[in-house]
Amino acid sequence: AQKVTQAQTEISVVEKEDVTLDCVYETRDTTYYLFWYKQPPSGELVFLIRRNSFDEQNEISGRYSWNFQKSTSSFNFTITASQVVDSAVYFCALSEAWGNAGNMLTFGGGTRLMVKP
Amino acid sequence: DAGVTQSPTHLIKTRGQHVTLRCSPISGHKSVSWYQQVLGQGPQFIFQYYEKEERGRGNFPDRFSARQFPNYSSELNVNALLLGDSALYLCASSPDGYEQYFGPGTRLTVT
Numbered sequence: 246a247q248k249v250t251q252a253q254t255e256i257s258v259v260e261k262e263d264v265t266l267d268c269v270y271e272t273r274d275t276t277y278y279l280f281w282y283k284q285p286p287s288g289e290l291v292f293l294i295r296r297n298s299f300d301e302q303n304e305i306s307g308r309y310s311w312n313f314q315k316s317t318s319s320f321n322f323t324i325t326a327s328q329v330v331d332s333a334v335y336f337c338a339l340s341e342a343w344g345n346a347g348n349m350l351t352f353g354g355g356t357r358l359m360v361k362p
Numbered sequence: 363d364a365g366v367t368q369s370p371t372h373l374i375k376t377r378g379q380h381v382t383l384r385c386s387p388i389s390g391h392k393s394v395s396w397y398q399q400v401l402g403q404g405p406q407f408i409f410q411y412y413e414k415e416e417r418g419r420g421n422f423p424d425r426f427s428a429r430q431f432p433n434y435s436s437e438l439n440v441n442a443l444l445l446g447d448s449a450l451y452l453c454a455s456s457p458d459g460y461e462q463y464f465g466p467g468t469r470l471t472v473t
Contacts (some may be wrong), residue, residue, distance in 0.1 A: 249404075280461075282464075288467050289464060289465065290452065292462070292463055292464075295461050336404055340460070348456075348460060348462075349395070349418050349420070350405070350454075352404030353404055354404050355404050
């Protein structure tokens with residue numbers, strides 16, 4: 246069975262601070278995909294990134310970066326120089342590889358990030 | 363291109379009633395999935411459809427059913443509503459089976 250754990254329920258930072266959101270996952274599959282989604286107060290889940298289990302390269306996109314480590318089953322997300330607009334609930338998710346038919350996402354419980362001015 | 367659309371935005375129902383939620387995927391996407399998100403929790407997978415066939419079902423009772431139409435839009439039906447069915451229902455479509463793009467959701471309140 247798949248499981249995703251986001252141990253940090255809430256994080257509060259002051260604008261311009263760096264913040265890391267932790268994600269630990271469990272799966273018995275050798276091929277899987279990891280995701281991060283952002284959910285602002287409006288409620289819509291916004292796709293941020295997808296990584297597959299064969300690619301452990303870290304990725305950077307602007308102020309966002311992701312650290313994938315298979316050895317510790319972690320896929321952490323760092324926001325550099327946080328801004329008030331980053332305030333949202335962030336979800337880490339895991340899926341097995343079903344192929345072109347799609348996949349089932351297993352979500353963590355989410356981390357609420359509050360960035361204060 | 364338009365994103366995933368869902369209707370209605372909000373809905374209030376009484377216990378025992380049934381409800382139908384609708385979803386239109388992004389143009390070209392053939393896979394649609396449904397998730398339930400209870401307040402304060404992560405979304406839980408309900409169904410996944412691809413080319414009008416059910417490809418996956420989560421741990422939900424038979425009161426929940428869904429279907430996908432030839433134009434790839436989808437409906438989620440819930441019968442005999444319970445107070446615990448109150449949640450945000452999210453629809454997601456996928457272009458390649460891996461990246462899922464979510465709609466704004468339908469907030470269902472059961473009284």
